[in-house]
Amino acid sequence: MKITVLGAGAWGTAFGQVLADAGNDVTMWAIEPEIVEGIRDHHHNGVRLPSVEKLPDNMTATGDRAEAVKDAEIVVVAIAAQFARVALAEFKGLIPDTAIVVSLMKGIERTTSKRMDEVVREALDLPAERFAAVSGPNLSKEVADRQPAATVVGCVDLDNARTVAKACTNSYFKAFVTRDVIGLEMCGSLKNVTALAVGMARGAGYGENTAAMIETRGLAELTALGKAAGADVKTFSGLAGVGDMTATCGSPLSRNYTFGANLGKGLSVEEATKASNGVAEGVPTTDAVVALGKELGVATPLASAMSRVLADGISCQEMLGLLFGDEITEE
Ligand SMILES: NC(=O)C1=CN([C@@H]2O[C@H](COP(=O)(O)OP(=O)(O)OC[C@H]3O[C@@H](n4cnc5c(N)ncnc54)[C@H](OP(=O)(O)O)[C@@H]3O)[C@@H](O)[C@H]2O)C=CC1
Ligand SMILES: O=C(CO)COP(=O)(O)O
Known part of the structure; x- marks a missing residue:
C-alpha cells in the first residue's frame, strides 16, 4: 500500500520502518528540512532516531504537504499531541477522501480535554469509520531495533482496522484489532x-x-x-x-x-x-x-x-x- 506518515519523530520514524518492512511504500512528512533530507537522501533520521543506521529503501520523505499525502491509502499521524490540531489543519482538503487516517499519538488536548480521535476527526472533518488508533507497548527504540512487539489497531469499522493491522504486521511486529477506539485512546494517554x-x-x-x-x-x-x-x-x-x-x-x-x-x-x-x-x-x-x-x-x-x-x-x-x-x- 501507499502510506504516508505525518511527523518524523522517534515513533513516527520507527513505525514508518515497521510499515516499510511489511512491504508498503512509505513517505514521511516532516517540517524540518534536515530531517527530510536525512531520510530522503541518506535513509537516516539523525535528529529523532539516530540508533537506526539505515532506514529501508522503500521509505522516503518530503516537506511538501500536498506531495506527501497524494494518492495515500493510509495516512498515519505521529505529531506531538498538543500540536496535532494545528498541524492537521494544513492537511484538510489534501488527504484523499478514501484514505484511512491512523493516530499513533498518546495524549489528551490540554485546552479542550479531548482525545486524539476527537481532535483528528474534528481537524480533518473525518467520519468515524475512516479513523483508526494504534496503541500498545511500543517503545520506539526497541521497535526500531526490530525486537518482537505487538500492538492494537482500533476502528469502529473492523474491516478498516484489519486493513491497517495487515499493513503494519511483519515478522517482528504483530497487530491485533478492536472496535474500542475510546479504550485505546484512554489507555495510551x-x-x-x-x-x-x-x-x-x-x-x-x-x-x-x-x-x-x-x-x-x-x-x-x-x-x-x-x-x-x-x-x-x-x-x-x-x-x-x-x-x-x-x-x-x-x-x-x-x-x-x-x-x-x-x-x-x-x-x-x-x-x-x-x-x-x-x-x-x-x-x-x-x-x-x-x-x-x-x-x-x-x-x-x-x-x-x-x-x-x-x-x-x-x-x-x-x-x-x-x-x-x-x-x-x-x-
Ligand atoms: N516514542 C515512543 O516510544 C512512542 C510514542 N508514541 C506517541 O507518538 C507520538 C509521537 O511521538 P514521537 O515520535 O516519539 O515524538 P518525538 O518527540 O520524537 O517527535 C514529535 C513529533 O511531533 C512533531 N511536531 C511537534 N510540533 C509540531 C508542529 N507544530 N507541527 C508539526 N509537527 C510537530 C515533531 O516534528 P519536528 O521533529 O519537526 O519537531 C516530531 O515529528 C506521541 O504522542 C507519543 O506519545 C506512541 C508509542 C510509542
Ligand atoms: O508509549 C510509549 C511506549 O508504548 C512510549 O512512551 P514515552 O512517550 O514515554 O517514550
Missing part, C-alpha cells in the same frame, strides 16, 4: 501520567512495592475514567492497557518515565523538560486528565497529585501522600 509518577518514585530511590502500587492505582484510575468515557473495560487488561503500563513504567527508554525520574532526583520541571529527548506527553496531559475527571464525575487522585508536582513542585513524598488520602476506603 493516561498511562503516561502514571509513568511520570512511577519514574518520580524510582528517581527518589523507591523500589518495587512503590512502583507496583502506583502502576496498579494508575490502572484503576484510567479504567474508571475510560469506563465513564464509554470504553470497553476489557481493553484495559490487554496490550494497550496493562501491557503498555508495564512497558512504559518499567523502562528508562520511556520519555515520561525518564521525565518523572528526573523530577524525583530533584530537577525542576523546566530542567526535566530541557533534559528530555522527545515529547513527554504525560506533562500536558496531566491537567487534561484532571479536567476530564471533573467533567465525567470520576476521582483522579494520581493525576491530581501529579498536577501539583508539575504546578507547585511538591516532592515525591508529598505526591504519594496525596495519593494515599486520609480515609480507609475499599480498593
Whole structure:
C-alpha cells in the first residue's frame, strides 16, 4: 500500500520502518528540512532516531504537504499531541477522501480535554469509520531495533482496522484489532501520567512495592475514567492497557518515565523538560486528565497529585501522600 506518515519523530520514524518492512511504500512528512533530507537522501533520521543506521529503501520523505499525502491509502499521524490540531489543519482538503487516517499519538488536548480521535476527526472533518488508533507497548527504540512487539489497531469499522493491522504486521511486529477506539485512546494517554509518577518514585530511590502500587492505582484510575468515557473495560487488561503500563513504567527508554525520574532526583520541571529527548506527553496531559475527571464525575487522585508536582513542585513524598488520602476506603 501507499502510506504516508505525518511527523518524523522517534515513533513516527520507527513505525514508518515497521510499515516499510511489511512491504508498503512509505513517505514521511516532516517540517524540518534536515530531517527530510536525512531520510530522503541518506535513509537516516539523525535528529529523532539516530540508533537506526539505515532506514529501508522503500521509505522516503518530503516537506511538501500536498506531495506527501497524494494518492495515500493510509495516512498515519505521529505529531506531538498538543500540536496535532494545528498541524492537521494544513492537511484538510489534501488527504484523499478514501484514505484511512491512523493516530499513533498518546495524549489528551490540554485546552479542550479531548482525545486524539476527537481532535483528528474534528481537524480533518473525518467520519468515524475512516479513523483508526494504534496503541500498545511500543517503545520506539526497541521497535526500531526490530525486537518482537505487538500492538492494537482500533476502528469502529473492523474491516478498516484489519486493513491497517495487515499493513503494519511483519515478522517482528504483530497487530491485533478492536472496535474500542475510546479504550485505546484512554489507555495510551493516561498511562503516561502514571509513568511520570512511577519514574518520580524510582528517581527518589523507591523500589518495587512503590512502583507496583502506583502502576496498579494508575490502572484503576484510567479504567474508571475510560469506563465513564464509554470504553470497553476489557481493553484495559490487554496490550494497550496493562501491557503498555508495564512497558512504559518499567523502562528508562520511556520519555515520561525518564521525565518523572528526573523530577524525583530533584530537577525542576523546566530542567526535566530541557533534559528530555522527545515529547513527554504525560506533562500536558496531566491537567487534561484532571479536567476530564471533573467533567465525567470520576476521582483522579494520581493525576491530581501529579498536577501539583508539575504546578507547585511538591516532592515525591508529598505526591504519594496525596495519593494515599486520609480515609480507609475499599480498593
Ligand atoms: N516514542 C515512543 O516510544 C512512542 C510514542 N508514541 C506517541 O507518538 C507520538 C509521537 O511521538 P514521537 O515520535 O516519539 O515524538 P518525538 O518527540 O520524537 O517527535 C514529535 C513529533 O511531533 C512533531 N511536531 C511537534 N510540533 C509540531 C508542529 N507544530 N507541527 C508539526 N509537527 C510537530 C515533531 O516534528 P519536528 O521533529 O519537526 O519537531 C516530531 O515529528 C506521541 O504522542 C507519543 O506519545 C506512541 C508509542 C510509542
Ligand atoms: O508509549 C510509549 C511506549 O508504548 C512510549 O512512551 P514515552 O512517550 O514515554 O517514550
